[in-house]
Amino acid sequence: MKKIIYPEKKDWMEILRRPALNTDTLRNTVKEVLDKVKTEGDKAVREYEERFDKVKLDSLGVTETEIAEAEKEVPIELKAAIMLAQKNIHTFHSSQRFEGKKVQTVPGVTCWQKAVAIEKVGLYIPGGTAPLFSTVLMLATPAQIAGCKEIVLCTPPDKEGKVHPAILYAAKLAGVNKIFKAGGVQAIAAMAYGTESVPKVYKIFGPGNQYVTAAKQQVSLRDVAIDMPAGPSEVEVLADETANPVFVAADLLSQAEHGVDSQAMLITTSEKLMKEVEYEVQRQLALLPRWEIAEKSLASSKLILVRDMDEAIALTNEYAPEHLIIETRDYMEQAERIVNAGSVFLGSLTPESAGDYASGTNHTLPTNGYAKAYSGVSLDSFIRKITFQEINGEGIQNIGPAIEVMAANEQLGAHKNAVTVRLKTV
Ligand code: HSO
Ligand code: ZN
Numbered sequence: 001m002k003k004i005i006y007p008e009k010k011d012w013m014e015i016l017r018r019p020a021l022n023t024d025t026l027r028n029t030v031k032e033v034l035d036k037v038k039t040e041g042d043k044a045v046r047e048y049e050e051r052f053d054k055v056k057l058d059s060l061g062v063t064e065t066e067i068a069e070a071e072k073e074v075p076i077e078l079k080a081a082i083m084l085a086q087k088n089i090h091t092f093h094s095s096q097r098f099e100g101k102k103v104q105t106v107p108g109v110t111c112w113q114k115a116v117a118i119e120k121v122g123l124y125i126p127g128g129t130a131p132l133f134s135t136v137l138m139l140a141t142p143a144q145i146a147g148c149k150e151i152v153l154c155t156p157p158d159k160e161g162k163v164h165p166a167i168l169y170a171a172k173l174a175g176v177n178k179i180f181k182a183g184g185v186q187a188i189a190a191m192a193y194g195t196e197s198v199p200k201v202y203k204i205f206g207p208g209n210q211y212v213t214a215a216k217q218q219v220s221l222r223d224v225a226i227d228m229p230a231g232p233s234e235v236e237v238l239a240d241e242t243a244n245p246v247f248v249a250a251d252l253l254s255q256a257e258h259g260v261d262s263q264a265m266l267i268t269t270s271e272k273l274m275k276e277v278e279y280e281v282q283r284q285l286a287l288l289p290r291w292e293i294a295e296k297s298l299a300s301s302k303l304i305l306v307r308d309m310d311e312a313i314a315l316t317n318e319y320a321p322e323h324l325i326i327e328t329r330d331y332m333e334q335a336e337r338i339v340n341a342g343s344v345f346l347g348s349l350t351p352e353s354a355g356d357y358a359s360g361t362n363h364t365l366p367t368n369g370y371a372k373a374y375s376g377v378s379l380d381s382f383i384r385k386i387t388f389q390e391i392n393g394e395g396i397q398n399i400g401p402a403i404e405v406m407a408a409n410e411q412l413g414a415h416k417n418a419v420t421v422r423l424k425t426v
Contacts, residue, residue: 001252001264001281003274004304007315016319018368019232019261019300026214030185034218037189042196048186053127053156055181060190060197062163062179067172070165078166085358086137086173092360093142096379108395113385117147120199121382122191122224123176124206127156127183131164132207138362138377139205140174146382151176152191152201156183184208185215192219203227205364205377227377231368232261235352236321238312238334239277241270243327244348248273249280251325252301253294254353260296265319266303267312274303313337320371323352342371393426 007015036044046057074082100113123139125132136153143151153176157163163181171179180198182190188208194200203225204216213230220226235255237248252264268274281298285291306312313334316324320340328334331346338344342365343355355361364377391399400419407416 001266001278001298001301001303003278004302006305006307012315012318015302015304016315018234018263026211027218030211030214030218033185034189034192034215037186037195038193041190042198045182045186045190045195045198048184049156049182052186053183054159055157055161057157057161057181060180060182060195062168062181066163067168067179070163070168071172073165074169079169081358082133082137082166082170082173085134086141086170088358088360089137089141089362090145093145093362093379096142097145098380098383098385100385106395106398108392108398109389110391110395111387111389113387115146115383116386117149117383118202118225119148120150120152120201120203121148122201122204123151123153124187124191124204124208124212125153125155125167126206126208126212127158127164128209131167133164133166133170134357134363135207136167136170136176137174138364140171140176142362142377142379143382144175146379148382150178150199150201152199153179154182154187154191154198155179156187157181185211188212188215188219192224200224203382205381207364227364227381228366228374229368229370231370232263233258233323234263234265234321234367235323235325236265236267236316236319237325237327238316239266239268239270239273239326240309240328241273242329243268243270243273245273245276245280246284247348247351248277248325248327249284251351252277252281252298253284253288254351254356255323256294256297256301257288257290258293258297260293261300262297264298264301265321267306267315267319268304269306269309269312271305274305278303309334316341320366320369322365322367322371323355325350325352340372342366342376396422396426 049055049057098115102110102112104110121143125135140151153171155163155167190198191201191204205227207230216226237251239248255262255264266277288294317340322342324341325345326334327348335346345352356363362377366374400423403419404416
């Protein structure tokens with residue numbers, strides 16, 4: 001990890017830069033796959049599965065028998081853990097239910113909002129080095145609470161054509177209706193356009209590599225909504241001299257092990273802590289099963305020593321981390337000053353892993369500085385709020401003349417008239 005001591009403000013941009021994510025060069029490859037799936041449907045998806053995932057599939061849909069088999073294969077201890085996590089995610093996301101109240105803006109004019117579920121949603125779960133069944137819970141649980149009618153899931157199978165059993169178990173538990181064996185760009189295309197077997201959805205969720213990200217970006221230009229622009233995962237630990245260096249190092253490494261392009265940052269006011277964390281990171285790294293991945297991402301990670309807490313907070317808000325862990329004496333007060341972050345973890349006993357799996361909050365969060373403008377996935381991501389209004393005689397008399405004047409001044413006579421014909425009758 002690179003050490004930065006008392007950075008100058010002019011260098012902040014450079015220090016906080018994320019490892020570059022270049023989707024431009026992928027655009028043509030991605031477009032080719034998208035177009036072929038759009039025109040040829042299942043046949044193209046199967047061909048790409050053979051080419052990219054090295055698997056020959058007769059059909060894309062996961063059957064009930066496969067789901068029942070998977071249930072038997074998941075160890076009982078893991079099932080219990082998944083159930084506990086799902087329950088907490090369910091509790092937290094249920095508390096986000098929206099109650100639209102009716103408001104009289106003036107007498108006779110009533111306006112309100114109603115939350116309505118997005119009818120069809122598509123969840124993408126990557127395969128690769130780690131089977132992220134926790135992400136299945138994070139996406140399907142709020143979709144189910146929202147009341148989405150069709151919850152479709154695509155995930156790449158292994159070379160034998162099997163989906164990881166824990167993914168199937170989590171999907172069933174969290175209410176996914178249809179599961180398909182498809183990965184990468186072809187999966188995104190299938191959900192964006194629909195094929196013979198995969199239904200077209202209205203919004204696509206979920207993480208993925210740079211090809212999946214580029215595909216989501218492209219289909220979102222006209223065919224379907226997406227959860228948020230995605231990038232490699234990241235964590236910042238904000239700590240003072242009271243922080244436990246063993247915990248801080250463990251937190252930095254938990255993010256670093258995600259992928260070679262992940263980023264872990266320590267911002268601290270204590271030189272002593274910085275040195276201890278530096279040592280601890282190396283010590284713990286050597287013991288990790290995924291040390292090779294973590295080691296690579298640590299190369300673009302930083303330990304930053306700042307002059308005081310004000311500077312630490314300013315730097316943090318500029319970085320806008322996906323995950324922020326605050327381990328300081330007065331973490332509640334510091335937390336109040338955070339305006340840009342995806343998800344914040346407070347105090348020494350709150351690791352990011354808690355939010356990744358089981359505390360109840362969502363782990364699908366804005367990366368790459370998008371926390372300045374985006375929220376993470378929540379119940380809101382699966383609904384729309386439709387507005388309603390009802391106006392009676394008193395109401396149209398109260399606002400009608402203002403509408404007439406405004407319409408006339410925008411030179412929209414038909415708009416004005418729609419009010420005039422009514423005012424004559426009340
Ligand atoms: N930290 C990841 C989520 C995750 N971690 C899944 C473990 N499994 C992005 O927020
Ligand atoms: Zn994680």
